[in-house]
Amino acid sequence: MKKLALSDEILLKIDKPARYTGGEINSVMKDPAKVAIRFAMCFPDVYEIGMSHLGIQILYDMFNRREDVWCERVYSPWTDLDPILRERKIPLFALESQDPVRDFDFLGITLQYEMCYTNILQILDLSGIPLHAADRTWADPIVIGGGPCAYNPEPIAPFFDLFYIGEGEVVYDELLDRYKEIKKQNKSRLEFLEAAAQIPGIYVPGFYEVTYREDGTIRAMTPVNPHAPARVARQLVTDMDGACYPEKPVIPYIRTTQDRVVLEIMRGCIRGCRFCQAGMIYRPVRERSVDELKALAKSMLLATGHEEISLSSLSSSDYTGLEELVRFLIEEFEGRGVNVSLPSLRIDAFSLDVMSRVQDVKKSSLTFAPEAGSQRLRNVINKGLTEEDILKGSAEAFCGGWNRVKLYFMLGLPTETDEDIEGIALLSEKVAETYYDTVPKEERHGKVQVTASTSFFVPKPFTPFQWARMCSSEEFLEKAALVNHKMREMLNRKSLRYNWHEAELTVLEGVFARGDRRVAAVIEEAYRRGALYDAWSESFRNEIWMDAFAACGVDIAFYTQRERSRDEIFPWDFIDIGVSREFLYREWEKALREEVTPNCREQCSGCGVRRYDCGVCLEERSAR
Template structure:
């Protein structure tokens, strides 16, 4: 019988106690005496966010299929419980067994976005695990990081024993077997790390050393342990049919962000948008078999009781069997009260027809992501959308009964001019005008066009990784230009405008392209009380600025300079398949406003064809 980590008195005085008690439907319970490896899988954010993450559900299912492994879940305690745990000296615990995380063999942390970095330190701190990896012993778990932010792991290097570079289904089994072998023969922690470093895709940061030029840029980044490789290769699943997928995902007790069954229909994207990190990281595009997906849909809905099913991918419209899959889902489940969610669709005749069947048109809005207002800027970012296509899609939607549209744009893109900024409200106004071209008796009430702008952040392994950023004040100035532009539009009563926080953008930029020195700022910000930095009501920019001042780290060095094409980046030792010469070519094409065709139209020689699979071999014998 397991003993709850929190007593009733504590549970009654904190918000949403169901976040911490475990025991959800489909959660896995094992006898801890009968397994060799205990793995605590952590999402360093609140339960509702972490429970919505597909990657953790996949790994949780995969690990627990092994008889010798018990994988449990752990999330960041919300601020109320954080305070109680520190006061009462309660160690952070896993949900299933309620045992302290420090008793586990592994603590696996998925790192999905830069603004969760202080939460990672919270998880280590509350677990009683030394923040510095070099201070840990066999009394502590092996701390391993995975997820998109590990493609520049350097700001977090001193806090992690290992990073897993790539897709989780590939080499974890080997890592577990190596761990068991080292522990069975009484090997040291160092011996395990050395054996792990021999596995493709595993990066051990303590085995590498960085030297710097006088100007602060990197001179060299080299292994200092014979077991460490000069290049760490991303791990990729090429046969999507051969991977495990959770037929019985864990069902939360409380409402979470994504309260639905999620069907991953493909990985990767053919589009090649130059700002998009996921589009580069997850190449090549690989599809799941439509018959397998139909089977998963049945089983997952039956095993969870969820009333919604969502298709997951970076660009669902590019899935070659989309029509067959969606038609099947509508016919099978629409009359059973199951909602069908179709994110990441391009607005074309088929998509609108499908959405008309699965949505209440009067209540729902359509989302367009032109990303840039002017055609020149859309060519720079390789968006592959013309104004004609955007207005045509909006027109078809309005004629189909929709009257609400959401538009997403970015400000601060490379080569942006004031004219490009003013083109954003002008495009929104043209879309509203398109609505009012419909005869009045055929319209569905008034039109509402809601526009949001975020500030562009250059990410590693994108053609824009060389780009400069701006100061907080400059970003606010850009949003002000757009806001004034909206006030000048003919249909301004039909238009709404929102913009994202510039302060967070500046910080995210430092984290995204930072080197090991940035770890000092993260540690200091955490010491000053920063936590849940991606939550606007908890984000404290003053404390972050104080942390930069206290550590002598210059934001401008990371954000306000355009990198030279020959600069050594902190992430250059990672091979993601997409080559640096290709990214340079795309950067140069961006500067000329040249469009690169998508992968199905023409191979652009990015490098991932070396895996001989997915879209790279479609239609070839």
């Protein structure tokens, strides 16, 4: 039988053993003796979450196209297996070969959300890799991080040898080639890191020193190795059609979060919402061509056998070929047992028509993301969705048979007043009223149901709000209570539902989002005290974290509740994302003046990414 890292006895007593046994369709097996580099690609969360991530599938496919590389997958062992691995000293292993991760050349970890940071330490710890990069030798893999949280890697900097800043398709080949050379020449690990530091987009945290002022802010971040550049340039794909795409993604046996073909139609967003990090770090918008997407849809559905295909982008309605693509997908695949799913669409006549064809209107709900309760605050955040858009969209949808609406908001946005907060309840009420005004009594299918959800706002690096103050968890909960109270005053309160996120978790996210290297000690301390799977509410334990902050003498409020001055040096300033700090500051000032900024197709706002000469920057603009 195939060699498995875990015994039958263990596999039969843990939940979902197939998380650890590999052997999925399209997973890649190679002869380890015939490859030069073994790469363990890790998503630091449970298998079902990690397997649903498109980015990993892209890199897995890209690496395995190289004959000299075997890329395998690693996910976080669930909380039932974790103690067994520790107790029996079973080293963490990769799924394909079932070989220990420690024997690999690279361990790549994708950083999708801040609350997975303790899981990273679990991966290193269970693999038997020293937690601190400074303690590693050639006997350990090169540990490299990438993904959205790498845009401020400082809170986890000591745990990584390298970070890849930007989109993975660009300089990995160069990095791997350099590694092969250095290994062949029997050079030192340090020499490899020095060579890596010279590749654009590769950041070697150990080559920089950070000094602080008396008030705790950063005085300077300086390279202390001659090979390290002062600034690290974010890498981006300039031609999406040329970028590789996994036509044969790995298909899990067990049900995962994303059990469908995912078509990435474009990268980036033209909208420029001021709270949104993705909207800044993926600039400019770059589209894949409709023709390529049609061909990909066909070949991927055939290669996977999935019964659903979904479009992926930050704002699908802004994809220029949307109508043509969607009509093609429906005509080609509906009625052949394939569902077409269309997330993040703006509600208008077209999308309602399409949705009524692909989903059961009675069972589905309509989603709007106004993000803020008043027009004033929507101007502050530059969310170009008006109350009229929402009410008109709702009215059309209600006429089409829908009677459930979901509304997403954020609480704690800069300049927010009680009036803005109460606006959440008032807007929900207006949506409910719209239902009763537009749908005659005899045509109603029961009551309308309006569900408002609020998350708490976290200022993120490389957004105009990176200077902003974030609320404390008490403030957050007061705001939620105010919404809740106002909801109950509404005439249609029986049609309204309200729920809100966990405030404590959000505050921690805020610390990690804008944290510096001093936060790393807290993460390590919390991990030692038992924090793990913090993104899962069932395992998140805030008291561990509070104790860890206290033990390390790190002040949460310094990172969250402080509005930054214009010239403060941020931990992430060494990264050049293409969007200029001047633009972001201009946007911050406009936000405070409640002024909106047109989207990239209406008018160029001079954010700085024009120099990449690609995507929307090259389009003719509709209005100048």
